[in-house]
Amino acid sequence: MDKYWLIAPYLNQEKTLKAIAEETGITKRTLHNWINKYNHFGLRGLIRKGRTVAQYKPYKQPSNEAPTRNELKRQRNLINSFSSSVRLSFLLNSNNWN
Known part of the structure; x- marks a missing residue:
């Protein structure tokens, strides 16, 4: 309004x-x-429409390389933009904790 x-x-x-x-x-x-x-x-x-979870793509870092400072900052900002339940799911999936 x-x-x-x-x-x-x-x-x-x-x-x-x-x-x-x-x-x-x-x-x-x-x-x-x-x-x-x-x-x-x-x-x-x-009315403001929020993003759906399907619009976010999980961040995949290169397998053998250590992430750079900017990549870590980008990943942290991306994770912080999610709701807590989506954030937890993202963290569990990115660390292969199924």
Whole structure:
């Protein structure tokens, strides 16, 4: 609903997109995307859709090489973005603990 309240003045022709963008710090392109989604799908179009587990691909490191610092950092960030149950499953599978 927050997105709706931000674009409502534009929809009601009370403010311009430029004015809303300047007040909120949100780009005009993003506001325009929200307006298009609202016009096409209604309030449902403004609901943020999270990623599904199937959209994530497990990280596979090279078999005989030690991971670099950047690879470890990338893997840690990827794991931390998952929910705790998915994170545990990922860790168990990556260490072959079936």
